[in-house]
Amino acid sequence: MAASFIIDADPVFAYTGWNLVHSILKHTALAPSDIHVQCTPEVADRVLERFQSLGCQTHRLTRFGDGRYCNKLAAWENLRDQDIDHVVFLDTDMICISDFTAFLPKDAIGGKVVDHPNPELDLLDDLFNRAGFADRPPIIQVEASEGTTYQGNCNGGFYSVPSRFADTLFDVWRKRAEQLLADIEPLRAVGKEKHVDQISFCMALHETALPYVSLPSNVNYYLHFPGPHTQFDPGRPLALIHYHNQSLNVLGLLEPLGAVEPHEVEGTRLANALIREHFDTQLFWDLRYDLFPERGSGIGSRGDNLAYKRDLLVAEGIENASSVLDVGCGDLEVVGSLDLHDYLGLDQSRQSLDVARTKRPDWQFMLAPCDAPAAEFVICFEVLIHQRSLDEYRQLVEYVAQRTLKRLIISGYDAQDDHVAANHMIYFHEPLRLSLEATGRFSSIQQIGGHSDVVIYRCDVG
Incomplete structure (x- = not known):
């Protein structure tokens, strides 16, 4: 068995995908090499390298159709020649808290019915008619409301496909998706274009008559809003939470509005424990600067702390220095307004550097880690505290x-x-x-201040 998911250029995909991988490894028998991380062309090589370091297989993915909502349709191409008997196609905004593979039928395609009627049944019926279907799948209840839909209209976050059915399924699925994209106006008129992949999947199931089993929501459990879970099997464990990206808070943890019942609260607690355990600083800061730009580098570079550090740097002579190296420059909130000479800012977050360049296009920036030149005046604010290991520190x-x-x-x-x-x-x-003294580099090391819970040292050479 294999699991496959797609990472796009938006930093949230890499961050959530990282947590998904670790959750699968923790709770299922899948090995790292059984996990296929499929990346769109815009994703940086260093992101692929992060997943390769875990032992995952990585692939470059050619976008499908409009390149936005149907990229799972391209995922099978990278897996077609692999020695795999079963593939689960996942969204990245999911996290495993027990073994979802125990729910999967070996001899049928599996999925969980949509949460809401997306689209409404009358429009879905019209789309089937426009696509030339003479008959329709059975009508079934959706999970989170009183609405109805056709059997096989599944939430797109989870598709379980035995490999022997995949060629047939994907060939027809692609054909039906292309037809819908060419006739997109009915969906666009009601703002439902993003559901093309789900609707075309439903059409493909009906056209091919491949065996299909509707799975309980234990394997695709929405938590981004409170509501009923009519497809949940309470006699079996909650296995895979589909939290959606809106549930992420500024610390990169889950804070879903739908975590109300005890098993939902406990599931969220287990998910957050795993996120904490495998927290990746590089992936997090790209996420943070992208989703929460107002919080940016954190409380250390906002409000009173920002003013304090800026004033301290001026008092210590930063504006008189012939060159400045800022290690961990972030979004440039602290020093961006200062008159600095020959400035070079370093950060491991591409997102933060993009922000910094817009504020000071006259300054230089480099993506860390890198071999930066020495400078007369060096700053390193609140970077050491984020180093996970003693060696890195x-x-x-x-x-x-x-x-x-x-x-x-x-x-x-x-x-x-x-x-x-x-x-x-x-x-x-x-x-x-003690760390500074151990370098043997400085003739003077003095504590000159502090803020929040950190101390600030001035270290002079010579």
């Missing part, structure tokens, strides 16, 4: 130390406390002063 301390020609202003922790221990985004490894 010490490497970054050494990196900024070796690139400081005259003065380094750096923040971090000098002690562990309960707040740090409880937060999945920040880490304490050792007292910052």
Whole structure:
């Protein structure tokens, strides 16, 4: 068996896909090589490399049709020649909390009925008519309302397909999707264009008469709004939560509006525990700057903290320096308004650098990690606290130390406390002063301030 999902250029796909992979590995018997991460052409190579580091198979995906909503239809092309007997095609905004593979029929295609009648049955009937169908699938109840739809109109987040049916299914599915895209106006008129893949899947099932089983919502459980789950089997575990991206909060955790019942609350707790355990800083910050630009780099570069750091840097002579290296420049909120010479900003988030370039197109920026040149004045605010391992932490301390020609202003922790221990985004490894002393680079190391829960040191060379 294999699992397949698609990552598009929007950073949310890589972040949620990362969590999905770890959840599948934790709760099913699938190996990393059984997980196929399919990336659209715009996705950066370094994203593929992140998933390759886990042992996942990665592929470049050729977009299908309009290139927006039907890309699952292109996914089978990369899997056709693989030695796979069964494929589950997933959305990335899902997370596994128990073994969903136990629900899958071996001899039939499987899916979960749509949450709402998307589109309404009368329009769906008209689309079948326009497509030339003489008969219709059985009418069934949708999951989250009183509406009805045709059997096989499944929520597009989860399709279970035995490989022996895949060629036949995908050939007809593609044909029907192309017809709908060419005759899109009825769907566009009601704002339902994004459901082309689901409707064409339903048509393909009906046309091919391939065996199909309607699965319980245990394997595709919506949580982005509160509502009834008429297809849920309470005698079996909740396996796969479909939370939708709107459920992500500024910390990258799930905060779904639909988590009301005890099993939903517990499922969300388990999902968040897994996200914390496998938190990826690089993928998170791209997500954060994209989805929550108002929060950006965090409370350390907003409000009073922002003004405090800016004033401190000016007092320490940053505007008089002949060159400035800003390691972890973020969205440039702190230094963007200063008069700096020969400035170079580094960050591991492409999204943050895009924001920074719009604020100061006259400055230079590089995507970290990189071999940046040394500078007279180096800044490293609230970057050390996000280093997951002691090795990463010490490497970054050494990196900024070796690139400081005259003065380094750096923040971090000098002690562990309960707040740090409880937060999945920040880490304490050792007292910052000791780390700085261990470099042997500085003639003077002095604490010159602090804000929130970090201390700030001035380190001078020579």
